Amino acid sequence: MEGLSSKGVLSHLSVLAVQTKSRRNPPQQSTRVKELKAEAEALMMRREQLKAEIQTHKSLQRMRLSMDKGEEEMDEDSENSQLLQLMAKHSQLKDLLYAHHLIGGYDIIKTSLGKGVCVSVTTAYEGVYLDTYNLEIDLKPVLRITRHNVPPFIPLNELAEQNNIQTNIKAFLDVLSQHLNAHAGRKQQLKLVKERFPSVDVMESNVLCSILVLMFTVPRQKTAVLCTLNYSDHTRCLPTTVHIQCEGRTVSTDNQGPPSTVYNPRLCVMSMLSIRTLKHNKFKCPSFIY
CATH class of the missing domain: 3.30.457 (Copper Amine Oxidase; Chain A, domain 1)
Known part of the structure; x- marks a missing residue:
């Protein structure tokens, strides 16, 4: 009986100890639960923050991709635009060249x-x-x-x-x-005569410079010679007829045949050389601003 009673007492004491221990643990468990809840909330907040960062990174990546694609398209458009401009300029230059050829290079x-x-x-x-x-x-x-x-x-x-x-x-x-x-050439010839041959007197000339009458003296002979240059062809700067008078004698010649009367050919040559009449070549126009 004593043994049973002692076992009953011990078991009762153990039950009491367990109850006492269980009474002491609830505050600790509730504190732990609060800590876990707080940690869980922090983790959830961190998760939401990470989700937001990931979404932001994805948005930035999409924006970069769209911008890169737009730049590529812009580059392609720019290259196409430059090519079209070059083609248009080439076509315009061809048209100008053709027009320049049609009007003879003017x-x-x-x-x-x-x-x-x-x-x-x-x-x-x-x-x-x-x-x-x-x-x-x-x-x-x-x-x-x-x-x-x-x-x-x-x-x-x-x-x-x-x-x-x-x-x-x-x-x-x-x-x-x-x-x-031709007019410019004839006018320039008259100017050269006045500048280079002071001894030659221009007795007569007209605005068109189609008639020039010169008076000069033959070297060593001191003979006065009257030379008339007639430019009947207004498209040329060379005289068509040379008429020379010297002491009552006359020599006439043209640039298309021999003189009608041969008196002193040297005078004809001198008259031609005195105005330095050289064959005039046609020149193309330089760039022009109107």
């Missing part, structure tokens, strides 16, 4: 109003550029010269009609260039 530009063109004709003599003449030509409804600075003694309208400017503007410009260059 400089031509559009007028400010865009309704016509301006053509320049440059004159030269013995490799020296002289005067430049400009013509403003309306293209529609018909070709018509509206303004120009061609000298009035050049028959501009007559040349336009004779060479049919409506159908062959190149022929008209060629003939006009011949007239202008």
Whole structure:
């Protein structure tokens, strides 16, 4: 009995000890639970933060990809645009070259109003550029010269009609260039005579420089000679007829055949050399700003 009672007491004591221990543990367990909950909440917040960062990184990556793709497209568009510009410029240059060939190499530009063109004709003599003449030509409804600075003694309208400017503007410009260059050459010859030969007196000349009358003295003989140069062909700078008078005797010659009367050929040669008449070559126009 004593043994049973002692076992009962011990078991009862153990139960009491367990109960006592269980009564002491709840505060510790509740604290641990709170800590775990707080840690779980922190982890959840960290998870949400990481999700937000991942989403941000994805958005940035998508933006970079779209920007890179846009730049590539822009580069392609830029290259295509440059290629198109080069093709357009090449086509424009071909058109200008063709137009330049059609008008015989004369400089031509559009007028400010865009309704016509301006053509320049440059004159030269013995490799020296002289005067430049400009013509403003309306293209529609018909070709018509509206303004120009061609000298009035050049028959501009007559040349336009004779060479049919409506159908062959190149022929008209060629003939006009011949007239202008021939006049410039004759005028330059007269200038050279005055500058290089002070002993030669210019007795007579006209605006067109188609007639020159010179007075000079034959070296050593002290003989006065009157030389008349006649330029009947206004498209040339060489005289067509040379008429020399000396002490009542006359020699006439032209540049297409022998003299009609041979008196003193040396005088004819001297008269020709005195004005340094060299064959004049046609020059193309330089760049022109109207």
